[in-house]
Amino acid sequence: MLKASHLRKVFAATVAVDDVSFEIKRGEIFGLIGPNGAGKTTTIRMILNILEPDSGVIMYDGQPFSGLVQNTIGYLPEERGLYRKSKLLDTILYLAELRGMKRSHARAEALQWLKRFNLTDYRDRKVEELSKGNQQKIQFVIAAIHDPKLLILDEPFSGLDPVNQILFKDIFQELKQAGKGIVFSTHQMDQAEKLSDALCLINRGRVVLDGTVRNVKRQYGKNSVHLEFDGEGDFMKSLPGVHRAIMYENAAELELADGARARDLLGAINGRVEVRKFELLEPSLESIFIQIVGGPEVAARTREAI
Amino acid sequence: MMMEKAFAVAKWEYLEKVKSKAFIIGLFLTPALMVGMGVLPSIFASQEDKQTKVIGLIDPTGEVAGQLTRLMEDKYKLENGSPNYLMKVVAAGKGIDVDAAINEANMKTAADELEGYCLVSKSGSPDSVVEYRSKSVGDFRVSARLEETIRGIYQEKNALAHGLDPSLMRALNVKLDVKMVKLSKTGEKEEAGFETVFLSAYVFLMMLFMLIMISGQMLVRSILEEKSNRIVEVLVSSCSSTELMVGKVLGLSGLGFTQIGFWTLIGVAVTLQFGINIVTAGIAGLLIVYFVLGYLFYAAVFIGAGSPLTTEQEAQQVTSYLVILLIIPLALALPAMKDPGAMWLKILSFVPMLTPTMMALRIPIQMPSTGEIIGTIVLMVVSIYAAMVAAGRIFRIAILSTGKSPKIAEIIRWAIKG
Numbered sequence: 001m002l003k004a005s006h007l008r009k010v011f012a013a014t015v016a017v018d019d020v021s022f023e024i025k026r027g028e029i030f031g032l033i034g035p036n037g038a039g040k041t042t043t044i045r046m047i048l049n050i051l052e053p054d055s056g057v058i059m060y061d062g063q064p065f066s067g068l069v070q071n072t073i074g075y076l077p078e079e080r081g082l083y084r085k086s087k088l089l090d091t092i093l094y095l096a097e098l099r100g101m102k103r104s105h106a107r108a109e110a111l112q113w114l115k116r117f118n119l120t121d122y123r124d125r126k127v128e129e130l131s132k133g134n135q136q137k138i139q140f141v142i143a144a145i146h147d148p149k150l151l152i153l154d155e156p157f158s159g160l161d162p163v164n165q166i167l168f169k170d171i172f173q174e175l176k177q178a179g180k181g182i183v184f185s186t187h188q189m190d191q192a193e194k195l196s197d198a199l200c201l202i203n204r205g206r207v208v209l210d211g212t213v214r215n216v217k218r219q220y221g222k223n224s225v226h227l228e229f230d231g232e233g234d235f236m237k238s239l240p241g242v243h244r245a246i247m248y249e250n251a252a253e254l255e256l257a258d259g260a261r262a263r264d265l266l267g268a269i270n271g272r273v274e275v276r277k278f279e280l281l282e283p284s285l286e287s288i289f290i291q292i293v294g295g296p297e298v299a300a301r302t303r304e305a306i
Numbered sequence: 307m308m309m310e311k312a313f314a315v316a317k318w319e320y321l322e323k324v325k326s327k328a329f330i331i332g333l334f335l336t337p338a339l340m341v342g343m344g345v346l347p348s349i350f351a352s353q354e355d356k357q358t359k360v361i362g363l364i365d366p367t368g369e370v371a372g373q374l375t376r377l378m379e380d381k382y383k384l385e386n387g388s389p390n391y392l393m394k395v396v397a398a399g400k401g402i403d404v405d406a407a408i409n410e411a412n413m414k415t416a417a418d419e420l421e422g423y424c425l426v427s428k429s430g431s432p433d434s435v436v437e438y439r440s441k442s443v444g445d446f447r448v449s450a451r452l453e454e455t456i457r458g459i460y461q462e463k464n465a466l467a468h469g470l471d472p473s474l475m476r477a478l479n480v481k482l483d484v485k486m487v488k489l490s491k492t493g494e495k496e497e498a499g500f501e502t503v504f505l506s507a508y509v510f511l512m513m514l515f516m517l518i519m520i521s522g523q524m525l526v527r528s529i530l531e532e533k534s535n536r537i538v539e540v541l542v543s544s545c546s547s548t549e550l551m552v553g554k555v556l557g558l559s560g561l562g563f564t565q566i567g568f569w570t571l572i573g574v575a576v577t578l579q580f581g582i583n584i585v586t587a588g589i590a591g592l593l594i595v596y597f598v599l600g601y602l603f604y605a606a607v608f609i610g611a612g613s614p615l616t617t618e619q620e621a622q623q624v625t626s627y628l629v630i631l632l633i634i635p636l637a638l639a640l641p642a643m644k645d646p647g648a649m650w651l652k653i654l655s656f657v658p659m660l661t662p663t664m665m666a667l668r669i670p671i672q673m674p675s676t677g678e679i680i681g682t683i684v685l686m687v688v689s690i691y692a693a694m695v696a697a698g699r700i701f702r703i704a705i706l707s708t709g710k711s712p713k714i715a716e717i718i719r720w721a722i723k724g
Contacts, residue, residue, distance in 0.1 A: 048543040050706060067546075075543045081535025086322055097314040098544035142540065 001026050001181045002047065002150055007056035009042050016042040018205040020056075024150070024181045024198075029172060031196030032185040033285075035293055039205040040185045041078065044154055047183070048075055060150070071100035074148035076139050078155045078185075084128040088119070091127060092141055099146040106145065113141040117167075132159045140168070144175070151175065153184040157191060169195065189286035199285075203293045217282040220291075223256045224283040225265060231273030239268050246287055253287055311545040315553020320560045323524055332520040333565060336513065337572050355390055361448070362396045362414060362423030364407045370426055371398035373459045374452075382451060391448075396423060415441060424452055434460060504643055507670040511639065514597055514666050515632050517565055518604045521558045522628065525605065526612030526621050528554070529705065533616065538705045547702040555605045555694075562601050566594070589669055592679070596669075599686040600662025604628070606693035607659075610721065613697075613704040616711050635663040646672035655682055658689035696721040 002024040009017040017039040024030045034040050045051040047058060049065045060069045083091055089110060096106035114120045117137045122130060130138070136159050143151055157165050172182055172195065186192050192199055193213060201209035209216060227236075228251045236252055237245035241260030246253040256262065262280055269275060283291075323329055361378075365371040375393040382390035396414075397407035411423040422440025436456055438449045465475045532538040541550055570590075607628065615621050635642075635654075642651055646668065655664040655674070661682050668674050674682075700720045704712070712720075 045539070045706075048539075050539060050542050070544065073543065075540055077536050077539045079536045081537045083322070083531070083537065084535070085326075090322075094314065094318045095540060095544065098311055098541065100310075 001061055002183075003059045004043075004047065005057050005059075007043065007046055007053045007058070009039075009046060009051065009053050015205050017046070017053075017202075020200075020202065020205070020207050022200045022207070022210060024183055026149075026181055027176050027179045028197045029176055029182045029184070029195055031192040031199035032183055032202065033187065033189065033192045033199055033289070034185075034202035035187060038202045040202055041154065042205075043202065044152055044183070044185060047152060048073065071146065072149045074099075074143035074146065074151045076143040076151075076153040076156055078158070082127045082135060082138060085126055087124050087126060088130070088138060089114075089123040092138065092145065095142045096145045099148075101146050109145050109147075110141065113145060117141070133161055133164055136160055137164070140171075144171075148180070150181045151183070153182065155186060156184050157186070157188070189284065189289050193285040201289065201292065208292050209288070213285070216285070216288065220283050220288050224281055224287065225254045225256065225262055226277070226279045226281050227252045227254060227269070227275065228277035229269075229273040229275050233273050235272065236269065239265065241265055241268075244287070244291065246290070253284065255283060255287060255291070311549045312553040312556065315541075315545070315550055316556035316560065319528065319554055319557025323528075323557070323561055324564060326524075328520065328524065329561065332516065333568055336516040336520075336565075337569055339512075339516075355384060358384065358388055358390060358392050359421040359448070360392045360394055360419065362411045362420040363393050363398065363426075364396050364402075364404065364411060364423060365398040365426045366400065366402055366404050367426055368399040369463070370456055370459050371395055374424075374455060377455050377459070378451070381455065391451075393424075394420065411439075415439070422448070426456075504639065507643070507667050508636070508639055510593055510666045510670060511636055511663060513566075513569060514600055514663055515636070517562055517597065518601060518632060519625070519629065520565070521562050521601070522604055522608040522612075523621075523625055524561070525554060525558055525608045526615070526625065527618075529609070529613050530615060530618065530621055533613075533705055542705065547705065548698055551609060551698055551701050554609070555602070558605060559598075559601060562597075566597060589673070592669055593666060595683065596662045596665045596686075599683065599690065600666075602690045603658065603662065603686060603693055604632075606690065606697040610693065610697035610700045610717075613701045614707070614712050614717050620711060631659050632663060634660060635667045638664075639667055642667055643671055652678065656685060658685060658693075661686055661689075699723075 004023070005021045007017050007020040008015070020039070020043055022030075032040050032043065042051065046053045049058075049070065058065065060072070063069060089107075092110045092113075093103060093106050096110065097103060101109075111120070111123075114123055117134075119134060119137060122134070127135065127138070136156075140153075140156070143153065156168060160168065172184075175182060184195070196213055198212045199210065199216065200207055211219075227233075230250060233247065233250075233252055236242060236254060237247065241257050241264060242254050243257040243260075244255040254265065256265065266275070266278055363371055363374065365374075375395065378391045378393050379389040384390050396411045397403070408425070411420065411425075414420045415422055422438055422442075425437040425439060427435050427437060434456070436452065438452055440448070461475060462472045465472055529538075532541065545553075608625075611624050611628065612621060615624060638651075638654075642648075645651075651664065651668060652674075654660050655668065655678065657664075665674070665679075665682055699722075700717055703720045704717070
């Protein structure tokens with residue numbers, strides 16, 4: 001439903017996006033991932049036709065961008081912001097009208113959504129009276145109210161409590177069932193891993209990894225060990241046969257070097273710590289991400305952070 | 307461009323702002339301010355003193371002291387009948403130590419024993435010099451009365467010296483008041499004195515000024531808000547930046563007309579109530595044309611200058627620069643009254659930034675020629691078009707840029723190249 005080919009955007013001296021291509025299919029949740037400053041937002045802005053690419057083509061159902069296409073896209077920006085002094089329902093209706101909705105239709109839809117989010121009582125309140133999480137819900141209503149074919153959500157989960165995160169995920173699944181395309185950007189790998197059908201990892205303006213989540217993981221092989229233990233596990237990162245290690249409190253994800261065997265690793269560990277769980281698995285998206293993007297220095301920083 | 311979207315923006319801008327405090331305050335404050343500025347100073351100025359003022363006198367000539375003291379006390383009375391001024395001779399007569407007397411009077415004035423003091427420093431016809439020294443020189447009535455009285459004393463002395471009867475002098479004295487009467491194009495007499503013409507020119511300028519200032523500031527503030535909360539991204543992903551800008555200009559124009567309409571109502575009410583006829587319908591119609599042109603032109607200027615800004619402080623700075631541009635004609639109001647046909651007025655009327663205000667100033671004073679009116683209107687239409695195109699180009703780029711405000715050279719490049 002959306003096909004971007006060879007997008008390139010240069011700001012002054014920096015190449016923000018360079019030769020980025022991807023395709024989003026109907027009924028698919030597409031994760032756009034990458035570290036801060038990788039070019040995610042620029043890419044999103046080009047999809048939204050806010051920015052014009054210097055080169056490259058974006059097609060929407062085989063059509064170039066137009067006013068009609070504009071009305072079939074919904075957008076939730078990263079930094080949530082609404083008119084603080086304006087009333088909730090008024091704001092929603094205004095932005096729905098800008099997407100080409102008739103006011104009466106917009107009103108009916110808005111009330112439905114507010115009910116779903118338990119915000120009916122707030123409809124005549126000012127936006128500034130709402131909590132951050134509730135404002136995020138309103139932003140989502142604004143993105144989805146006109147029943148867009150394509151939803152673009154920039155960091156949709158930021159500021160949401162776990163209960164509302166689940167609510168959002170449920171709604172994403174419904175929209176997916178209804179055949180919508182959903183693009184969401186995040187830097188939280190576990191979320192991208194659980195939610196997306198396909199993904200595209202951007203770093204320094206370039207696509208470094210893309211495809212379905214399953215394919216991506218297959219590509220990186222089953223050479224990871226997930227370990228839970230009691231005791232001091234720091235020695236594991238320097239064991240022979242361990243190519244890269246992500247250490248957690250009483251847990252570790254160890255990536256094996258080529259040719260190294262998991263059995264040997266277990267032998268080397270056993271006895272020095274109390275092993276509670278030892279599992280061979282696909283690498284997590286996070287470890288793939290670190291492997292590609294960060295190299296050893298990011299891995300080191302991740303360990304320090306933990 | 308889809309007009310429905312521009313109208314949706316216009317409706318939103320209008321309805322949200324018409325409810326805002328800034329707008330409602332401006333709606334009532336402006337006429338109040340204009341009435342205040344027009345009427346209050348003259349009320350204060352013509353207010354009579356409530357208490358007797360003690361005024362010192364130093365007269366090294368010894369020629370006026372006695373008479374001046376008597377005349378000032380007799381001639382000017384307070385409402386309750388006691389003298390308005392009490393003259394206190396600090397030193398008088400030939401051979402007094404003037405410097406010592408000045409010192410003494412200065413000290414007494416500083417200690418508020420004296421309101422001020424009058425120093426006759428040079429006497430004798432034809433030119434005498436009298437100074438009135440006081441902590442506040444704002445009370446021009448004291449100096450005017452002293453001047454009048456002392457002149458009378460000298461005139462009588464001179465008359466006597468030439469062998470004239472002082473009573474004859476008084477009989478010869480004629481009081482004259484020149485009344486200004488404004489003629490319309492057809493030569494008919496209009497009941498408008500200096501004050502009325504000045505006041506109406508001033509009122510229209512103030513109205514145009516307030517109109518542009520209030521809505522210009524609102525425009526800049528709304529763009530700033532949308533930029534800072536990033537809602538502008540949602541807006542320009544829903545409609546084009548041109549639709550957004552057109553909508554904003556339309557919405558704010560609606561706001562402007564609400565204001566003008568309201569003020570016109572007040573104006574009509576005042577006219578009917580007090581029977582002051584400030585302008586004819588023809589003048590009012592022409593003024594509205596320039597109001598609209600000025601409004602649209604400055605809307606473009608505010609968008610172009612305001613959209614690259616990122617903070618409230620910057621916005622205030624930029625608006626204060628624009629205030630200076632708008633306020634120039636206010637400062638020119640008096641010279642323009644003296645010589646409404648002056649070349650410099652005509653030249654300034656063809657500077658697009660000043661055209662609307664200059665014309666609003668000139669029209670009530672003296673109707674400019676038809677050629678000038680057509681010329682300035684054409685000039686404004688062309689300027690508005692050019693300004694809107696340039697503002698649109700700046701707007702398109704600037705609304706998405708956050709962080710540091712761009713340099714002026716960069717903004718100019720946007721305006722030219724798009």
